[in-house]
Amino acid sequence: MANLINESFTLPCGQILKNRVCKAAMTERIASGDNLANQGHINLYDMWADGDIGILLTGNVQVDRRNLEGPANVVIDKNNYKNQLSNLKEWSAAGTKNNTQLWMQISHAGRQTPGEINSSPMAPSNIRLKIPGKNYGTPVPMTEEDILDVIEKFVFTAKIARETGFTGVQFHSAHGYLLSEFLSPDINNRNDAWGGDIENRARIHLEIIKRCREEVGEDFPISVKMNSADFQKGGFAADDSIIVAKMLENAGVDIIEISGGTYEQPKLIGVDDLTINPERSEQRKESTIAREAYFLEYAKDIRKAVSLPLMVTGGFRTKEGIEDALQSNICQIIGIGRPLCVDPYCIKKMIEGELEILPSFEKTLSLGPSILSPSSPFTIIKAVNAFGAMAWFYQQIKNMAKGLMPNHKQKLLNALRADMKADKLALKDYLNH
Numbered sequence: 169m170a171n172l173i174n175e176s177f178t179l180p181c182g183q184i185l186k187n188r189v190c191k192a193a194m195t196e197r198i199a200s201g202d203n204l205a206n207q208g209h210i211n212l213y214d215m216w217a218d219g220d221i222g223i224l225l226t227g228n229v230q231v232d233r234r235n236l237e238g239p240a241n242v243v244i245d246k247n248n249y250k251n252q253l254s255n256l257k258e259w260s261a262a263g264t265k266n267n268t269q270l271w272m273q274i275s276h277a278g279r280q281t282p283g284e285i286n287s288s289p290m291a292p293s294n295i296r297l298k299i300p301g302k303n304y305g306t307p308v309p310m311t312e313e314d315i316l317d318v319i320e321k322f323v324f325t326a327k328i329a330r331e332t333g334f335t336g337v338q339f340h341s342a343h344g345y346l347l348s349e350f351l352s353p354d355i356n357n358r359n360d361a362w363g364g365d366i367e368n369r370a371r372i373h374l375e376i377i378k379r380c381r382e383e384v385g386e387d388f389p390i391s392v393k394m395n396s397a398d399f400q401k402g403g404f405a406a407d408d409s410i411i412v413a414k415m416l417e418n419a420g421v422d423i424i425e426i427s428g429g430t431y432e433q434p435k436l437i438g439v440d441d442l443t444i445n446p447e448r449s450e451q452r453k454e455s456t457i458a459r460e461a462y463f464l465e466y467a468k469d470i471r472k473a474v475s476l477p478l479m480v481t482g483g484f485r486t487k488e489g490i491e492d493a494l495q496s497n498i499c500q501i502i503g504i505g506r507p508l509c510v511d512p513y514c515i516k517k518m519i520e521g522e523l524e525i526l527p528s529f530e531k532t533l534s535l536g537p538s539i540l541s542p543s544s545p546f547t548i549i550k551a552v553n554a555f556g557a558m559a560w561f562y563q564q565i566k567n568m569a570k571g572l573m574p575n576h577k578q579k580l581l582n583a584l585r586a587d588m589k590a591d592k593l594a595l596k597d598y599l600n601h
């Protein structure tokens with residue numbers, strides 16, 4: 169079998185990656201209510217940087233304290249950055265050892281901000297998110313001034329990332345957060361310069377990239393994580409993603425990461441449809457479902473239109489699948505998420521020939537037999553299983569942040585309870601600040 173996984177790769181900006189694997193962004197949710205980086209982040213990335221991974225992407229770091237994905241997110245803004253400069257430097261020192269790249273994923277949660285954090289989050293338009301058992305407020309459509317302000321917020325966070333030793337940035341425009349909301353015609357119904365045709369819906373991305381390049385320079389990797397599709401009828405479609413990929417290439421992005429789905433359609437973790445309107449759901453391409461990599465078929469179509477490097481994330485588990493994808497030249501980098509919560513050193517073991525299949529518990533993490541499986545037709549059950557599995561992965565991230573190894577014996581319900589308790593405390597702490 170070919171061994172491309174361990175080959176180095178040079179990005180358009182000239183930076184060299186030591187191999188072809190990226191730890192995908194996974195939100196850590198370990199900041200205190202002040203939303204500053206802390207010792208937990210340093211411990212976590214210190215561990216992952218021992219795992220022979222080319223790029224470590226951080227979990228989503230937010231640009232606005234009122235629009236978070238969770239109360240324990242790290243936020244970097246003009247008000248708080250001075251209070252965390254030394255921790256950010258220690259975080260980057262830990263995550264860049266062993267010639268590892270450490271890129272900060274930068275985000276704004278938009279309408280996916282939990283209602284308990286903000287009952288009137290900012291979004292392109294006022295279309296509310298509805299997920300069973302969850303509370304999201306009706307968004308306030310952003311004014312032109314809000315949009316220009318948020319562009320500068322993204323750029324500011326990227327500038328601090330570079331100044332504190334992170335070796336690249338990624339703008340999160342996937343999974344239904346603010347930037348991807350702009351791309352989605354069913355969520356962005358603006359009729360000004362920031363909505364309507366795809367040129368307008370992608371404008372905020374191009375402005376951020378242009379301003380970011382001015383601030384961070386030509387030799388600093390800039391990446392965008394983008395949906396191949398939202399899998400929502402009337403949403404961001406695969407044809408749109410090809411057009412946006414071309415625009416991002418022309419704008420000077422170094423690498424696009426391809427994922428897919430939203431909170432309503434969590435196909436990013438292989439789960440179908442949590443909406444209260446399942447008839448609005450669109451299925452993934454069959455050929456993709458059959459193979460391990462959820463979005464490789466979509467990336468194949470994007471590859472035909474662009475020549476910049478692509479990373480594909482979601483579902484890769486076997487050395488054979490990874491090598492096949494790299495060999496096909498559809499993508500140059502493979503993103504790996506959940507297996508690195510089960511074993512932080514699993515990539516090193518795969519590269520050294522000790523492992524052919526990455527450890528992954530997602531198939532066994534469900535409440536029970538078939539009726540309760542993630543493919544169950546019952547939305548509530550599906551939601552419990554999907555949230556429970558996520559809780560399990562969050563718990564393992566928290567263990568590693570304490571310097572402990574993942575606890576493979578932890579049961580799904582126990583993880584769910586622990587995660588709900590931690591979320592409650594984090595919210596209280598956040599609201600007290």
Ligand SMILES: Cc1cc2nc3c(=O)[nH]c(=O)nc-3n(C[C@H](O)[C@H](O)[C@H](O)COP(=O)(O)O)c2cc1C
Nearest residue numbers: 192193194195227228436481482483504505506561
């Ligand atoms: C616990 C957890 C947290 C995640 N947080 C983020 C995030 O902050 N940003 C992001 O772009 N994707 C996030 N994701 C999605 C992953 O980056 C990745 O796309 C997904 O897990 C599929 O890859 P995998 O099959 O290798 O796990 C998260 C996934 C998990 C399991």
